[in-house]
Amino acid sequence: MANAIRALAMDAVQAAKSGHPGMPMGMAEIAVALWARHLKHNPQNPHWADRDRFVLSNGHGSMLIYALLHLTGYDLPIEELQNFRQLHSKTPGHPEVDITPGVETTTGPLGQGIANAVGMALAEKLLAAEFNEPGFPVVDHNTYVFLGDGCLMEGISHEACSLAGTLGLSKLIVMYDDNGISIDGKVEHWFGDDTPKRFEAYGWNVIPNVNGHDVDAVDAAIAQARQNATLDKGPTLICCKTNIGEGSPNMAGTDKVHGAPLGDKEIAATREAIGWNHPPFHIPPEVYNAWDAQVEGAARQSAWDKLFATYEAKFPAKAAEFKRRMAGNLPAGIEAKLTGLLQAVADKAETIATRKASQNAITLLAAELPELLGGSADLTGSNLTNWPSCVAVRRNADGFVAGNHVNWGVREFGMSAALNGVALHGGYIPFGATFLTFSDYSRNAIRMAALMKKRNIFVFTHDSIGLGEDGPTHQPVEHAATLRLIPNLDVWRPADAVESMAAWNAAVLRANGPSALLFSRQNLPHVPRTAAQLENTLKGGYVLSDAADAKVTLVATGSELELVLKAQEALQAKGVVARVVSMPSTTVFDRQDAAYRAQVLGTKPMVCVEAGVTDGWYKYIAAAGAKGSVVGMHSFGESAPAGELFKYFGITADKVAEAALSLI
DSSP: HHHHHHHHHHHHHHTTSSSOOOOHTTTTTHHHHHHTTTOOTTTTTTTOOTTEEEEESSSSGGHHHHHHHHHHSSSOOHHHHHHHHTTTOOOOOOOOOTTTTTTTTTSSSHHHHHHHHHHHHHHHHHHHHHOOBTTTSSSSOOOOEEEEHHHHHHHHHHHHHHHHHHTTTTEEEEEEEEEEEETEEGGGTTTOOOOHHHHHHHHHHEEEEETOHHHHHHHHHHHHHHHHTTTOOOOOEEEEEEETTTTOOOTSSSGGTTTSSSOOHHHHHHEEEEOOOSSSTOOOHHHHHHHHHHHHHHHHHHHHHHHHHHHHHHHHHHHHHHHHHHOOOOOTTTHHHHHHHHHHHHHHHHEEEEHHHHHHHHHEEEEOTTTTTEEEOOHHHHHHHOOOOOOBEETTTTTTOSEEEOOOSSSSHHHHHHHHHHHHHHHHHEEEEEGGGGGGGTTTHHEEEEEEOOOOOOEEESOOOGGOOOOOTOOOHHHHHHHHTTTEEEEOOOHHHHHHHHHHHHHHHSSOOOOOEOSSSSEOOOOOHHHHHHHHHGSSOOEEOOOOTEEEEEEEEEEEHHHHHHHHHHHHTTTOOOOEOOOOOOHTTTTOOOHHHHHHHHSSSSEEEEEEEEEGGGHHHHTTOOOEEEESSSOOSSSSSSSHHHTEEESSSSHHHHHHHHHH
């Protein structure tokens, strides 16, 4: 069974002329122990709610999971393995969720898989506390992770694993492929950590020095880890000593087998060394039979289905809610309710900071969406991401407190990647917050959320030089612009409480991707809108003020809408009529049809205004076919009160009016 993995890995990498055969060959016996003896899954239904989650954090070894999925009976035929790393195959270079049946998360950037798994284990624990009843453990599964030295070198592993130990995520079981080799050679020269002690310090159970090539030894370690989970003793790390490229007579144990094909000569020698006398991509029937998990998987799900049917009869409301949330469906009638909430905020007409407007929106949404799971990276009081009825997730002397608000600590990257795991697991709409300038710390997790098309909401406050005295280290200048460059990420920078509610509504309703919501520290005035304008806020950009005799169009986002409206008044005093366009989300606006975009942008000379870098705004001037200019930032900020900074950098109503006059 292990040699089947080795053969498929070296054959597929050789056929693709690229890939990583060493890890699959070295972890083959570990895979046999887990997948053949412990993993609860059903190849005929990869989305069964109570399946164990398996995460290949060292995703470069993707042929390991592809071999396992194929051998155990998933819809991944041998032709897909033969097509490894080719265009539109189901076997891309690194595992991708929703591309390959059975792949739980997209891994590749090292360390993020284990962080995703922490989020999955957290979701399991919270759902179990909410939905399980005595005698009805309808949520009862483990999260298993394979990872290597590279994942543990990445700082995100420290962030995520530290929190997992603190929260006591006992059903998280990690198998560490301790082979001592990375691309540059022996890791002892740059990775000298005492990993077992490190994880013990996190509060993990550690099983050290397991022979990773002894299936029975790994099996026993997993059994012990599962016992730890049953007793709720915290997560477990199993340290498996392995030989990278095991089976290769001339390359095993070296960096040569890590990330390149073995070559025909070495593959032939490996076949002889392991006694695999079969042509490429051929698996004997008896090996397929030994691996096939379809019958057992169907039986396991059938038993759970019967349990759930009885649960449903006794607790119909809970069962219906569980099914709704695991399906990713929103409550019935939610769109009408969200429309009502938006109108209510408009009627209230508050002048407040948009971070406060965001907190008000969260409070309203939490009453309608029990699946909302929020939190902040140690900035709850600044990000304003708590709400009156929220309960903090805790592990204390009395046990685990299953709340709906997570204090992530100063772990922006770990928070964001773990929230991706929560979204992947299902059952929750997660959001997490920090300052916008620290989006850099979590950027790759944001990118992965967009790549995976998962509903995760990234909340960022203190969105410009408007935060003032903290200075340029904390004043985001390029961040809004660069976030807008990430494909499939909706970026919102609302101008007032109304647009803040619209941004939250859009993020909640968006099922096929993440959203980044950017909020101000400073108060922003309420902007009156007609009913049509209120509806158009959800289109990302709309005309706020129009006139047939307009000479110029003023476009703004976020806090700068206030400046543009004042500039419009100043121009009017000079006899110049200006149109005003509010653009809370360029990314959403860009998805609107061409006719709508053209109607909003018009054809007049254009001035775009944002307290950030200016480059991205020129595309709207070009789209309007007009001459134009952009008022914004061309440097980092300074430390001073916000009002002084806007004057110092020339982002004022007077400067906007001057720019408009210069165009006409």
